[in-house]
Amino acid sequence: MTNLELNILDLSLNELLRTVNKTESILKDQYDEIKEFRDIILTARNLRFDNGNDATIFLAGSGRSGFVAKFFAMRLMHLGFHVYVFGETLVPPVHDGDIILFISKSGGENAVTDSIESTKLENIKKSKSSPSKNNMIFENVKILSVCGSFDCYLASHSDAKIVIEAERDRKSTKEESERFDSLGFNSNELVIMGTGFEDSALLILDALVVEMMNNLGLCEEDLENNHENINRPKVSKK
Amino acid sequence: MTNLELNILDLSLNELLRTVNKTESILKDQYDEIKEFRDIILTARNLRFDNGNDATIFLAGSGRSGFVAKFFAMRLMHLGFHVYVFGETLVPPVHDGDIILFISKSGGENAVTDSIESTKLENIKKSKSSPSKNNMIFENVKILSVCGSFDCYLASHSDAKIVIEAERDRKSTKEESERFDSLGFNSNELVIMGTGFEDSALLILDALVVEMMNNLGLCEEDLENNHENINRPKVSKK
Amino acid sequence: MTNLELNILDLSLNELLRTVNKTESILKDQYDEIKEFRDIILTARNLRFDNGNDATIFLAGSGRSGFVAKFFAMRLMHLGFHVYVFGETLVPPVHDGDIILFISKSGGENAVTDSIESTKLENIKKSKSSPSKNNMIFENVKILSVCGSFDCYLASHSDAKIVIEAERDRKSTKEESERFDSLGFNSNELVIMGTGFEDSALLILDALVVEMMNNLGLCEEDLENNHENINRPKVSKK
Amino acid sequence: MTNLELNILDLSLNELLRTVNKTESILKDQYDEIKEFRDIILTARNLRFDNGNDATIFLAGSGRSGFVAKFFAMRLMHLGFHVYVFGETLVPPVHDGDIILFISKSGGENAVTDSIESTKLENIKKSKSSPSKNNMIFENVKILSVCGSFDCYLASHSDAKIVIEAERDRKSTKEESERFDSLGFNSNELVIMGTGFEDSALLILDALVVEMMNNLGLCEEDLENNHENINRPKVSKK
Numbered sequence: 001m002t003n004l005e006l007n008i009l010d011l012s013l014n015e016l017l018r019t020v021n022k023t024e025s026i027l028k029d030q031y032d033e034i035k036e037f038r039d040i041i042l043t044a045r046n047l048r049f050d051n052g053n054d055a056t057i058f059l060a061g062s063g064r065s066g067f068v069a070k071f072f073a074m075r076l077m078h079l080g081f082h083v084y085v086f087g088e089t090l091v092p093p094v095h096d097g098d099i100i101l102f103i104s105k106s107g108g109e110n111a112v113t114d115s116i117e118s119t120k121l122e123n124i125k126k127s128k129s130s131p132s133k134n135n136m137i138f139e140n141v142k143i144l145s146v147c148g149s150f151d152c153y154l155a156s157h158s159d160a161k162i163v164i165e166a167e168r169d170r171k172s173t174k175e176e177s178e179r180f181d182s183l184g185f186n187s188n189e190l191v192i193m194g195t196g197f198e199d200s201a202l203l204i205l206d207a208l209v210v211e212m213m214n215n216l217g218l219c220e221e222d223l224e225n226n227h228e229n230i231n232r233p234k235v236s237k238k
Numbered sequence: 239m240t241n242l243e244l245n246i247l248d249l250s251l252n253e254l255l256r257t258v259n260k261t262e263s264i265l266k267d268q269y270d271e272i273k274e275f276r277d278i279i280l281t282a283r284n285l286r287f288d289n290g291n292d293a294t295i296f297l298a299g300s301g302r303s304g305f306v307a308k309f310f311a312m313r314l315m316h317l318g319f320h321v322y323v324f325g326e327t328l329v330p331p332v333h334d335g336d337i338i339l340f341i342s343k344s345g346g347e348n349a350v351t352d353s354i355e356s357t358k359l360e361n362i363k364k365s366k367s368s369p370s371k372n373n374m375i376f377e378n379v380k381i382l383s384v385c386g387s388f389d390c391y392l393a394s395h396s397d398a399k400i401v402i403e404a405e406r407d408r409k410s411t412k413e414e415s416e417r418f419d420s421l422g423f424n425s426n427e428l429v430i431m432g433t434g435f436e437d438s439a440l441l442i443l444d445a446l447v448v449e450m451m452n453n454l455g456l457c458e459e460d461l462e463n464n465h466e467n468i469n470r471p472k473v474s475k476k
Numbered sequence: 477m478t479n480l481e482l483n484i485l486d487l488s489l490n491e492l493l494r495t496v497n498k499t500e501s502i503l504k505d506q507y508d509e510i511k512e513f514r515d516i517i518l519t520a521r522n523l524r525f526d527n528g529n530d531a532t533i534f535l536a537g538s539g540r541s542g543f544v545a546k547f548f549a550m551r552l553m554h555l556g557f558h559v560y561v562f563g564e565t566l567v568p569p570v571h572d573g574d575i576i577l578f579i580s581k582s583g584g585e586n587a588v589t590d591s592i593e594s595t596k597l598e599n600i601k602k603s604k605s606s607p608s609k610n611n612m613i614f615e616n617v618k619i620l621s622v623c624g625s626f627d628c629y630l631a632s633h634s635d636a637k638i639v640i641e642a643e644r645d646r647k648s649t650k651e652e653s654e655r656f657d658s659l660g661f662n663s664n665e666l667v668i669m670g671t672g673f674e675d676s677a678l679l680i681l682d683a684l685v686v687e688m689m690n691n692l693g694l695c696e697e698d699l700e701n702n703h704e705n706i707n708r709p710k711v712s713k714k
Numbered sequence: 715m716t717n718l719e720l721n722i723l724d725l726s727l728n729e730l731l732r733t734v735n736k737t738e739s740i741l742k743d744q745y746d747e748i749k750e751f752r753d754i755i756l757t758a759r760n761l762r763f764d765n766g767n768d769a770t771i772f773l774a775g776s777g778r779s780g781f782v783a784k785f786f787a788m789r790l791m792h793l794g795f796h797v798y799v800f801g802e803t804l805v806p807p808v809h810d811g812d813i814i815l816f817i818s819k820s821g822g823e824n825a826v827t828d829s830i831e832s833t834k835l836e837n838i839k840k841s842k843s844s845p846s847k848n849n850m851i852f853e854n855v856k857i858l859s860v861c862g863s864f865d866c867y868l869a870s871h872s873d874a875k876i877v878i879e880a881e882r883d884r885k886s887t888k889e890e891s892e893r894f895d896s897l898g899f900n901s902n903e904l905v906i907m908g909t910g911f912e913d914s915a916l917l918i919l920d921a922l923v924v925e926m927m928n929n930l931g932l933c934e935e936d937l938e939n940n941h942e943n944i945n946r947p948k949v950s951k952k
Contacts, residue, residue: 013445489921
C-alpha cells in the first residue's frame with residue numbers, strides 16, 4: 001500500500017476549494033440577510049437587562065456542524081460576547097432577549113431538535129398566552145441559522161439566516177473521467193457528506209468575525225487579550 | 239449601529255479564500271512528505287498486535303486547532319480507524335506502534351506539551367534504555383504534525399508533517415487602502431490570529447480523507463455507515 | 477459576609493451521607509436485578525462479532541447524571557470494555573448486540589430521548605419487521621438503566637435496572653428546627669435537586685467496577701495500565 | 715460467567731461508604747480552613763471590577779477529578795457565579811481578582827500543571843516585578859484546592875484548601891479474609907485508584923453548595939431557575 005501515489009488528493013482538494021470559493025457569491029446574493037444576521041448578533045452587546053448583563057448567544061450544532069459552532073463561539077468570546085455552546089458542561093438558561101444560532105446543513109426539524117435536546121423552535125418562540133412562572137416565554141428570543149437550503153424547517157423559523165447550498169454539480173473532463181475509472185472512484189464523491197457545507201460555513205463565519213471586529217471598534221490585539229491566557233504561547237505577528 | 243453596511247466582510251472573506259487556496263501549492267510542494275503522512279496513517283489499519291487490534295491514532299490540538307483535530311478525528315472514525323482525541327473523557331493509554339497527530343500553528347515545545355499535558359516528545363519517543371515495566375517505551379510511536387513552519391520544535395520531531403505557513407503578505411490596491419483608512423481598519427487584520435492556518439489545515443485534511451477513502455477501497459456510503467446512527471436525519475444525496 | 481460561621485454545612489453533609497448510605501439496602505433489595513445488570517455488561521467482553529470486536533457499551537445521561545456516566549465510562553475503559561459516551565466527539569454507530577446504559581433520575585421519556593438525541597427506546601428496540609438496509613434493526617440491543625423510580629418510562633423499557641429512589645424523608649429534631657428557623661432555611665433543602673440520586677448512583681457504580689474487576693480476574697494495576705499514560709503522575713499506593 | 719453471585723459488591727460498597735463517611739470528621743478537623751475556602755468563593759459575588767462583572771471562578775482537574783470539577787462548576791453556575799472549566803470550548807482569560815480551584819488527589823506539581831496546561835502556580839501568582847502589558851500579573855488570583863495530602867505542592871500553594879486523605883486502612887475480619895482468599899481478591903483493592911478521594915470530594919462540595927445557597931439567601935428553586943431550561947423535564951418535588 002505504501003507504494004501508492006496520492007491518487008486523488010489534488011482533485012479532491014481542488015473540488016473542495018471550488019466549493020468554498022462559492023461563498024463569495026453567497027455573500028453578494030444574500031447581502032441584506034447577512035447584514036441582518038450580523039446586526040442581530042451586534043445588538044447582543046447593546047441590550048441591557050435588569051441585571052446589567054448583555055444578551056447571551058447560544059450556539060447549537062451536531063457532529064461536525066457542532067465543531068463549526070465551537071469555532072465561531074470562541075471568536076464571539078474573543079469579541080467580548082457572552083456565549084455558550086449547547087452540550088458543554090456549563091449552559092445557563094435561555095432568557096428573553098437572548099439569541100440562539102443553529103448550524104445545520106439539513107436544517108430539518110429533527111436536526112434542530114437534536115441540537116437543543118428536542119425542544120421545537122415553536123416552543124422556544126411560543127406566545128405570551130401562557131405567562132405563568134413555570135412556563136418559558138421567549139417571544140423575544142432571536143433565532144439565527146446557517147443552513148443548507150432556503151426551504152428547510154430551520155430557515156423558515158429563523159429571524160436571519162445564511163444559506164449555503166454546497167451543491168455537487170461538478171463536470172469532469174475526459175481525462176479526469178478516465179483517471180476516476182482506473183481508480184474505481186465515483187467522481188461525485190470528491191467532497192463527501194457535509195464537508196462542503198461545514199467548511200464553507202466556517203469560512204463565512206470567520207470573515208464575519210473580522211467584520212464585527214471592525215464594527216465594534218476592536219483590533220486583533222483586543223481579541224487576543226480575550227483569549228485563554230494560562231500558558232498560551234505568545235503569538236508573534238509579522 | 240444597525241444602519242451600518244457590511245464594511246469589510248467581502249474583503250475579509252476574499253483574503254481568507256486567497257489564503258486557503260494556497261493549499262493547492264502546498265500539496266504540490268510537499269508531495270512526498272504528504273504521501274508519507276498518509277502512508278503512516280494507512281498503516282494503522284494494517285498493523286496487527288497480539289490482541290488483534292489495529293494501531294490507535296491519537297489527535298492533539300489546543301483551542302481552534304483542537305477543533306480541527308476533532309473534525310479530522312471524526313472522519314478517521316468514519317474511515318474505520320481506532321481514534322481518540324486528547325482531552326476527551328475517554329483516552330486509552332498510548333502503546334508502541336500507535337500514532338500521535340498534532341495540529342499546532344506555532345508548533346513550539348510549549349504548545350505541544352500543552353496539547354498532551356506536558357509530556358515532551360523526547361519522552362514519548364525515548365529509547366529502549368529503560369525497559370522496566372513502569373517506564374513507557376515508545377520507540378515506535380509515530381509522530382505526525384500539521385504545523386505552521388518548517389523549523390519549529392514540532393516539525394523537527396515529526397515522522398511526517400504538513401506545513402502550512404499561511405503568511406500575511408497581501409498588498410492592498412489604492413482603492414482598498416482608502417476604504418481601510420476611512421474605516422480605521424488595519425489591512426493586515428483581514429485574517430486574524432490562527433484563522434488562516436486552521437482553515438487551511440481543515441481543508442487539506444478533509445481532502446486527505448477522500449484520498450484515504452479511495453486508498454482503502456471505501457465509498458461515501460461506507461463512511462456514513464460508520465457515523466453515529468442514533469436519530470441522525472437521513473442525508474439525501476443529489 | 478466573611479464573618480459567617482459554616483451555618484448548615486454539617487447538617488447538609490450529614491443528610492447527604494444518610495442518603496448515600498441507603499445504597500446498602502438498595503443492593504440487598506435489588507440483588508437479582510443488579511446481578512443481571514452486571515451480567516449484561518460482562519457479556520460485552522464475551523460476544524464476538526464478525527469483525528472480531530467485543531460489543532460496545534454506550535453511556536447516556538444529561539447534566540450531572542451525564543458526569544456520573546463519564547465517571548463510570550472511564551472505569552469501564554479501564555476494565556477493558558469498548559465504551560463511548562453520547563455527546564462526545566467520537567461516537568460510533570450502535571450495532572445489534574451493543575448495550576446502552578442510561579443514567580436519569582426522572583427516567584421520563586423526554587429525559588431519555590434528550591440523552592440520545594430524541595430517539596425513543598421503542599425505535600431503538602424496534603422489531604425485525606422493517607429489515608431494509610436503511611432501517612436500524614436493534615432487536616438485540618440491551619438497555620440498562622440507573623433511574624429514580626420503578627415505574628418510569630426508562631425502568632419499564634430496560635433489560636436490567638438499578639433504582640435509586642433517594643427520597644427526602646428526613647425528620648428534624650426540635651433543636652435542628654430552631655436552627656433552621658433562625659437561618660430562614662427550609663430543612664427539606666439539605667440535599668437539593670438531583671444530588672442524592674447522582675451521588676448514590678456514582679457510589680453504586682464505583683462498587684460495581686470493583687465487583688467486575690474481580691469477575692474478570694483483574695487487579696487494580698491492570699486498570700491503571702489501561703489509564704491514559706501520557707504524563708500521568710505515578711500513583712504510589714500504601 | 716452469568717452464574718456468578720455478586721462476589722464482593724457488598725464489601726466494596728461498604729468500604730466506599732466507610733471512606734466517604736469520614737468526610738464528617740474532615741469537616742470538623744478543617745473547620746476554619748473550609749470556612750476560609752467558602753469565604754473566598756463567596757467574595758467572587760461581591761467584588762466589582764471596572765466592567766461591572768463579578769470575579770470569575772475557574773475549575774481545574776484531570777480525569778475523574780475533572781468530572782468532580784464539572785459537578786461543582788454546574789452548581790456554582792446555579793448559585794449565580796461566573797464559572798468556567800479549563801479544557802472546555804469556552805475559557806476566558808484569567809484576570810486579577812479571579813479564583814482558580816484545583817481538584818487533584820496527588821496535588822503534585824505535574825498534576826497541577828497538567829490541569830491548567832503546564833503553567834506553574836508560581837507563574838500564575840508571580841509578583842508585580844514584571845508589569846509590562848504582555849506579562850500576566852496575577853498577584854491577587856486566589857488559589858483554592860481540594861487535594862489528597864497536607865504537604866503536596868498544591869496544598870502549599872493554596873490560599874485555602876480541603877484535604878481528603880482517603881487512606882486505605884481497613885482491617886478485614888477472619889470471615890472476610892477467607893472470602894477474599896477464596897475469590898483470589900486483594901482486600902486492599904475494595905476501593906481502587908482515586909475513587910475514595912473523588913467521591914469524598916464530590917460529597918463535601920455538594921454540601922458546600924447548600925451551605926452557600928443559604929449564605930447567599932437563595933433557595934432550591936432559585937438554583938433550578940439558573941439551570942439550562944431548554945427541554946428539561948420539569949422536576950416535581952415531594
